[in-house]
Amino acid sequence: MAVLLIAEHNNKELRPFTLNAATAASLIDADVHAVIIGQNSETAAKKLSELPLIKKVISIEAPHYENFTAENFAPAIVKLAGNYSHIVCSANTFGKNLMPRIAAHLDTSQVSDIIKVISPDTFLRPIYAGNAFATVKTNDAKKCITIRPTSFEPCESSGGTATIEKGEAGEEFSNTKFIKREEIKSDRPELGTARIVVSGGRGMQSGDNFKLITEVADKLGAAIGASRAAVDAGYISNDHQVGQTGKVVVPDLYIAIGISGAIQHLAGMKESKVIVAINKDGEAPIFSVADYGLEADLFEALPQFMAELNKLNTIQK
Amino acid sequence: MKILVAVKRVIDYNVQIRVKEDGSGVVTDNVKMSTNPPDDNAIEEAVKIKEAGKATEIVAITVGEEKAQETVRKALAVGADKGIHVKTEGALEPLAVSKIIQKIVEKEKPDLVFMGKQAIDDDCNQTGQMLSALLNWPQATFASNIEIKDNFLEVTREIDEGLETIQVNIPAIVTCDLRLNEPRYASLPNIMKAKKKPIEEINVSDLGIDIKPRIEQLKVEEPPKRKAGIKVANVAELVQKLKNEAKVI
Numbered sequence: 001m002a003v004l005l006i007a008e009h010n011n012k013e014l015r016p017f018t019l020n021a022a023t024a025a026s027l028i029d030a031d032v033h034a035v036i037i038g039q040n041s042e043t044a045a046k047k048l049s050e051l052p053l054i055k056k057v058i059s060i061e062a063p064h065y066e067n068f069t070a071e072n073f074a075p076a077i078v079k080l081a082g083n084y085s086h087i088v089c090s091a092n093t094f095g096k097n098l099m100p101r102i103a104a105h106l107d108t109s110q111v112s113d114i115i116k117v118i119s120p121d122t123f124l125r126p127i128y129a130g131n132a133f134a135t136v137k138t139n140d141a142k143k144c145i146t147i148r149p150t151s152f153e154p155c156e157s158s159g160g161t162a163t164i165e166k167g168e169a170g171e172e173f174s175n176t177k178f179i180k181r182e183e184i185k186s187d188r189p190e191l192g193t194a195r196i197v198v199s200g201g202r203g204m205q206s207g208d209n210f211k212l213i214t215e216v217a218d219k220l221g222a223a224i225g226a227s228r229a230a231v232d233a234g235y236i237s238n239d240h241q242v243g244q245t246g247k248v249v250v251p252d253l254y255i256a257i258g259i260s261g262a263i264q265h266l267a268g269m270k271e272s273k274v275i276v277a278i279n280k281d282g283e284a285p286i287f288s289v290a291d292y293g294l295e296a297d298l299f300e301a302l303p304q305f306m307a308e309l310n311k312l313n314t315i316q317k
Numbered sequence: 318m319k320i321l322v323a324v325k326r327v328i329d330y331n332v333q334i335r336v337k338e339d340g341s342g343v344v345t346d347n348v349k350m351s352t353n354p355p356d357d358n359a360i361e362e363a364v365k366i367k368e369a370g371k372a373t374e375i376v377a378i379t380v381g382e383e384k385a386q387e388t389v390r391k392a393l394a395v396g397a398d399k400g401i402h403v404k405t406e407g408a409l410e411p412l413a414v415s416k417i418i419q420k421i422v423e424k425e426k427p428d429l430v431f432m433g434k435q436a437i438d439d440d441c442n443q444t445g446q447m448l449s450a451l452l453n454w455p456q457a458t459f460a461s462n463i464e465i466k467d468n469f470l471e472v473t474r475e476i477d478e479g480l481e482t483i484q485v486n487i488p489a490i491v492t493c494d495l496r497l498n499e500p501r502y503a504s505l506p507n508i509m510k511a512k513k514k515p516i517e518e519i520n521v522s523d524l525g526i527d528i529k530p531r532i533e534q535l536k537v538e539e540p541p542k543r544k545a546g547i548k549v550a551n552v553a554e555l556v557q558k559l560k561n562e563a564k565v566i
Contacts, residue, residue, distance in 0.1 A: 100446035109531035175486040176455040253565040291546035304552040
């Protein structure tokens with residue numbers, strides 16, 4: 001039976017990690033259908049039909065789907081589930097909120113945040129903040145899976161010509177109402193997909209000092225990350241948090257500044273290709289995962305870092 | 318208003334875990350165990366709501382082996398009124414835990430159920446959502462702020478793009494983010510008082526539900542190790558290495 005991928009979108013565009021989830025879905029079974037639920041999401045549905053991996057798109061529209069409420073989405077997907085062996089979605093806040101609700105309705109034990117497809121019923125997933133990898137085999141007839149997007153390459157986004165079929169909307173769940181969303185707008189690359197991430201921790205000492213990081217990030221075309229300590233201290237907003245309870249990033253270059261490297265932070269960045277640590281404590285655990293470590297006071301090192309970057313005649317972006 | 322708070326006993330968040338050599342799991346013998354951190358946020362929030370005069374009773378529940386009762390005792394020391402320990406053996410999946418809590422909800426009839434957004438051992442992030450589906454109650458996941466109104470809550474949720482506020486009518490499930498509050502420490506007198514508070518013990522077999530695991534854990538292994546890096550002497554050397562050796566800038 002085919003795999004059903006739940007597309008993540010903002011009613012205008014697909015969210016980028018839908019492409020990574022599509023890759024993972026295709027590794028389970030080549031017959032991938034995608035469902036997109038929203039309001040006025042035709043453009044996003046069209047984009048979805050252009051992913052060559054997708055064989056069919058099911059588009060379900062209704063005003064009560066505008067804000068992605070799990071209580072509304074889950075019954076609509078459960079209704080489709082009969083035709084599918086697997087239901088998959090990205091393991092970000094959208095999928096984490098939604099998928100367990102679907103799984104419980106189907107009486108299925110969900111497999112969360114997989115990083116590898118070993119066979120259609122066997123998957124690899126990190127546990128204990130990524131300090132162990134578990135190989136798990138699910139024996140449920142219908143399998144509900146969420147995918148760690150950074151562990152799969154995004155699929156091709158054009159060239160496909162899947163048919164778009166209208167699906168039937170379900171009733172509105174009246175006990176949950178959307179009030180408002182405060183999205184943080186930024187011209188910088190998105191943290192989850194950036195090629196370079198520059199992150200600050202408690203060592204930054206204040207929100208104002210984060211401008212030292214902003215400068216470096218702007219110079220490198222990088223996204224800005226943070227440890228939980230920096231977010232909790234109010235230096236920067238929570239959507240920048242990298243770690244077990246924040247975002248997982250796998251950039252080419254991760255620069256950790258004033259971050260000690262607690263287990264919970266490492267869980268979000270230790271798969272990065274190259275890790276740099278700048279910290280004045282030579283014993284900080286971050287040095288045990290850093291490819292290049294600089295033991296120095298960040299308030300001296302960061303201005304020097306900017307000066308050295310300015311000397312380079314080219315910077316890859 | 319009555320609040321049920323679910324707490325889990327896990328390996329302490331500061332422990333560097335060790336994988337068993339036979340690949341059967343993680344070493345838990347003689348390892349420091351504690352309450353799952355976001356569950357501490359859940360119990361703290363319930364106690365604050367009671368202190369504000371908006372809740373009358375807090376019931377703390379845990380599901381697990383004998384020693385799991387410690388987490389209930391801690392919740393009582395922080396301010397819960399009564400404890401429930403559903404005794405089970407062996408591994409439990411979130412679906413099973415949510416079915417167990419569903420039974421307790423039907424018996425205790427709370428207005429709200431609070432729990433952490435995920436356990437730091439299995440990292441599933443499922444139980445609250447599953448319970449909410451089973452009860453057909455609204456769910457407010459990843460909560461970082463909760464405002465209690467007459468018959469509903471206004472909850473601010475941490476989402477990837479920033480923050481979102483939703484209204485959920487009571488009864489509802491809330492899963493708590495670490496940012497919701499600062500959990501208090503239990504004082505010694507309160508720990509002593511908690512010893513006198515009641516904990517009801519329930520055998521899972523008396524609940525009449527199927528909790529058999531559906532997922533087999535075939536193997537647990539250590540993740541690939543990163544090879545040791547080098548320390549550079551100064552910023553100039555760092556930039557040169559990034560440019561010419563790693564070729565990432």
